Amino acid sequence: MTESIPPLDKTDLRRVARQRRREVALAQGPAAARALAGLAGALGLAARAVVAGYWPLEGEIDPLPLMEALAARGHVLALPAVTETGGILEFRRWSPGEALETGPHGTRHPAAAPPVVPAALLVPLLAFDRRGFRLGYGGGYYDRTLAGLCRDGRILTVGLAFATQEVDTVPTDPWDIPLDLIATEQGVIVTAGK
Ligand SMILES: Nc1nc2c(c(=O)[nH]1)N(C=O)[C@@H](CNc1ccc(C(=O)N[C@@H](CCC(=O)O)C(=O)O)cc1)CN2
Numbered sequence: 671m672t673e674s675i676p677p678l679d680k681t682d683l684r685r686v687a688r689q690r691r692r693e694v695a696l697a698q699g700p701a702a703a704r705a706l707a708g709l710a711g712a713l714g715l716a717a718r719a720v721v722a723g724y725w726p727l728e729g730e731i732d733p734l735p736l737m738e739a740l741a742a743r744g745h746v747l748a749l750p751a752v753t754e755t756g757g758i759l760e761f762r763r764w765s766p767g768e769a770l771e772t773g774p775h776g777t778r779h780p781a782a783a784p785p786v787v788p789a790a791l792l793v794p795l796l797a798f799d800r801r802g803f804r805l806g807y808g809g810g811y812y813d814r815t816l817a818g819l820c821r822d823g824r825i826l827t828v829g830l831a832f833a834t835q836e837v838d839t840v841p842t843d844p845w846d847i848p849l850d851l852i853a854t855e856q857g858v859i860v861t862a863g864k
């Protein structure tokens with residue numbers, strides 16, 4: 671068991687959670703990513719649904735083995751592109767092995783292509799709680815994007831994290847929209863949802 675993180679504001683929690691995530695990623699990164707891949711069938715995705723993942727930044731749990739497992743099950747994959755600083759994410763079709771370009775904040779995304787609307791979103795995070803609230807880097811990209819996607823239709827949101835990224839209560843703002851599921855190397859957590 672790791673020590674629990676005391677209640678902190680978003681800025682302080684980002685710092686503490688980042689450090690904790692870096693340590694667990696070094697110690698358990700590849701094993702945890704493999705464990706996530708084993709959950710591909712447990713996410714309840716509709717057949718052939720378009721699933722948007724992410725290209726991992728340092729310390730984030732690596733979603734690529736899970737994305738490969740999803741592709742093998744017949745899902746279409748996509749990656750987010752940051753096309754405008756402070757804007758919303760654009761999702762582009764992608765298959766493992768296809769070329770990527772570097773975007774703002776060190777992100778990697780496929781070259782310009784007609785955007786797709788994902789049915790499910792795999793979401794990176796610094797910390798999560800059992801209500802489904804997440805803390806990100808503070809750019810607000812997922813918040814703004816989710817606000818639009820939720821307005822336009824149904825979307826399943828799945829946070830991906832190391833189990834030790836859980837905190838009792840993530841501090842929230844009015845724009846935060848809770849995730850439906852959190853997948854960790856220990857299994858799938860079903861939250862109260864949106
Ligand atoms: N893998 C991944 N892709 C993503 C995100 C993410 O969190 N992770 N984003 C989520 O919104 C969007 C990009 N927005 C971002 C906004 C800020 C920072 C950021 O502050 N990065 C750190 C450096 C990251 C590192 O430690 O390598 C920084 O600049 O200090 C990163 C991404 C879309 N794509």
Ligand SMILES: Nc1ncnc2c1ncn2[C@@H]1O[C@H](COP(=O)(O)OP(=O)(O)OP(=O)(O)O)[C@@H](O)[C@H]1O
Nearest residue numbers: 804805806807808809810811812813814817843845
């Ligand atoms: N629906 C929205 N519409 C417009 N701006 C928004 C919306 N949601 C969030 N923002 C803006 O995004 C900024 C960052 O929000 P927050 O600190 O919650 O980011 P985060 O969830 O940690 O980051 P990210 O989503 O990029 O991983 C806030 O300053 C807020 O004004």
